[in-house]
Amino acid sequence: MKGYVDKALCVGCGMCAASCPEGFRLGDDGVAEGYQELPAESIEDAQQVAGDCPVGAITIVSAK
Template sequence: MIAEVDKDTCIGCGACPEFCPEVFKMEDDGLAVAYTNPVPSDVESSAKDAADGCPVDAIHVE
C-alpha cells in the first residue's frame, strides 16, 4: 500500500499524524507528508483511517 498527501489540497489540520504517526507527519511548511512508503502492513488500517478522517480528502492510500 502506498500513501500520498496532495499538498495542494492539504490544509494542515494535523489529523493524519494523530491517526497514523507511523506514516504521516507535519512538515515545516505546516502541511502533511506521507514519509513512510510503502505503508507497513501492521498500520495499513490506521493509514486508511487517516485518509477517511482527512476533512479535505487530501490523503490517498492504495
C-alpha cells in the same frame, strides 16, 4: 503501501500525523506528508485516516 497527501488540498490540521504517525507527519511547511512505506500493521489506520481527512487530501497507494 504509502500515504500520499495532495499538498494543494491539505490544510495542515495534523489529524493524519496524530492518528497514523507511522506514515504521516507535518512537514516544515506545516502541510502533511506521507514520508515512508506503511508497515503492514498500520495500513488499516492509514486507510481510516484517508477517509477521515476533512479535505480529502489523502490517498493510499501501492509503493513501488
